[in-house]
Amino acid sequence: GDSVTQTEGQVALSEEDFLTIHCNYSASGYPTLFWYVQYPGEGPQLLFRASRDKEKGSSRGFEATYDKGTTSFHLRKASVQESDSAVYYCALSPYTGNYKYVFGAGTRLKVIA
Amino acid sequence: GGIITQTPKFLIGQEGQKLTLKCQQNFNHDTMYWYRQDSGKGLRLIYYSITENDLQKGDLSEGYDASREKKSSFSLTVTSAQKNEMAVFLCASRGFANSDYTFGSGTRLLVI
Numbered sequence: 001g002d003s004v005t006q007t008e009g010q011v012a013l014s015e016e017d018f019l020t021i022h023c024n025y026s027a028s029g030y031p032t033l034f035w036y037v038q039y040p041g042e043g044p045q046l047l048f049r050a051s052r053d054k055e056k057g058s059s060r061g062f063e064a065t066y067d068k069g070t071t072s073f074h075l076r077k078a079s080v081q082e083s084d085s086a087v088y089y090c091a092l093s094p095y096t097g098n099y100k101y102v103f104g105a106g107t108r109l110k111v112i113a
Numbered sequence: 114g115g116i117i118t119q120t121p122k123f124l125i126g127q128e129g130q131k132l133t134l135k136c137q138q139n140f141n142h143d144t145m146y147w148y149r150q151d152s153g154k155g156l157r158l159i160y161y162s163i164t165e166n167d168l169q170k171g172d173l174s175e176g177y178d179a180s181r182e183k184k185s186s187f188s189l190t191v192t193s194a195q196k197n198e199m200a201v202f203l204c205a206s207r208g209f210a211n212s213d214y215t216f217g218s219g220t221r222l223l224v225i
Binding site: 032034036041042043044045046049051089093099100101103104105106108 | 144146154158
């Protein structure tokens with residue numbers, strides 16, 4: 001079945017560090033890929049999405065490029081801030097229009113000022 | 114803009130008690146979902162509903178019931194609360210396949 005694997009556990013960085021959270025997927029065709037962010041006490045909210053090979057999604061300084069060749073959608077940010085501390089989820093919506101997303105396990109980002 | 118509202122925000126129940134969580138959305142979305150989020154863990158699908166009166170089981174449906182009597186609302190019942198299921202329950206909705214999910218802010222369940 002379809003699956004999403006992302007950087008496990010917690011990532012701890014200092015302010016202005018470069019961030020990479022890895023996301024690899026397994027699915028047939030061209031799934032739509034998403035990054036969601038969840039701040040404490042809130043539900044996850046969409047960061048951005050991408051639907052085609054080489055399409056770049058971006059928002060709030062975060063970006064990721066859909067790469068069908070490596071089946072990846074890695075999240076990057078050049079300079080993180082303390083306010084970026086949150087849990088990040090990579091997810092896919094299968095090409096077949098299945099009603100269910102497949103979520104990764106989530107990666108907790110802690111940025112130290 | 115629309116909103117998805119979960120009630121209550123906090124729910125305290127006794128072990129063995131039947132407890133109901135509610136979710137309302139005004140996006141006119143067809144599909145609604147219930148997820149469970151355990152501390153430090155990912156999202157696990159409990160139930161989803163493609164349209165009014167439809168119910169589909171997720172990976173974690175045992176011990177739960179769901180009800181979708183109106184398009185705008187989706188309820189989840191914990192049939193017999195257990196201490197090992199203290200978690201945050203998240204409701205979500207989406208308008209069509211491949212579109213974004215919109216999540217509520219969650220109901221935190223505490224079982225004593």
